[in-house]
Amino acid sequence: MSEQTPTPAQPKRVRVHHLREAKERGERITMLTAYDAPTAQIFDEVGTDVLLVGDSLGDNFYGYRSTIPVTVDEMIHHTRAVAGATRRALVVADLPFGSYEASPQVAHATAVRMLKEAGAQAVKFEGGRRVAEHVRLLTSTGIPVMGHLGFTPQSENVLGGKRVQGRGQEAAERLSEDAIALQEAGAFAVVLEMVPAPLAARITEILAIPTIGIGAGPHCDGQVLVWPDMAGLSAWSPRFAKQYGQLRTALLDAARAYNDEVRTGAFPDAEHSFPE
Ligand code: KIV
Secondary structure, X not given: OHHHOOOXXXXXXXXXXXXXXXXXXXXXXXXXEOOOHHHHHHHHHOXXXXXXXXXXXXXXXXXXXXXXXXXXXXXXXXXXXXXXXXOOOEEEEEOOXXXXXXXXXXXXXXXXXXXXXXXXXXXXXXXXXXXXXXHHHHHHOOOOEEEEEEOOHHHHHHHOOOOOOOOOHHHHHHHHHHHHHHHHHOOOEEEEEOOOHHHHHHHHHHOOOOEEEEOOOOOOOEEEEOHHHHOOOOOOOOOOOOOOOOHHHHHHHHHHHHHHHHHHOOOOOHHHOOOO
């Protein structure tokens, strides 16, 4: 998104219409998850277009076994930290399991909290046609919505685990119709998670709004990764997540060296002590 190149003095905030314009120009959109201020500041500084305060903070921050236990209060807490540290990126907050599905009005009440109390500029939630009315109400009341299709982690108990979605003609048709329904309801972008690359390419072609892929091949308008996977901090990451760093190894080495030096008395040395 060249038009959006940030300068330290006056970065221009990425808005939802910039993402659509990026798609029209054929420019790829970058998105990462962020759960706290220091990482949000770093990802923002290097020009990441969208920071998603994902409910993946359940497994990646709190050590839960899935995203299901994540609460609205936890999302607000982390979104506030990310929004406060971000000058340019569009900050999108996930609506967690149980906080929006029941009705458009319930979704609206939760989304209002994300914007008002936490400082998000948009929200994301999972589902296609079944949440189209939710998307319509939110967008018509000033709350931009990002959709999420394919493997939707909050439905893992119905989907039978973490599996590729949209395989076979019928499933592919359903997924495409869900994507069109989200666009027609006013969503500004759609995440496609664990979808065969040719299907993601087809949906990307038929939609005017951008698709953001995760495990959905190279033809989406943008890509998102969960940041501990991207930076090599996770002990385990999915096959589709490329590691661009080795933070886990770096932290293991640092913590081992610290323990050794404390135990041998090498730390603190004269350089790290006050002489008087
Ligand atoms: O919660 C999350 O991190 C997400 C991404 C996987 C898209 O929804």
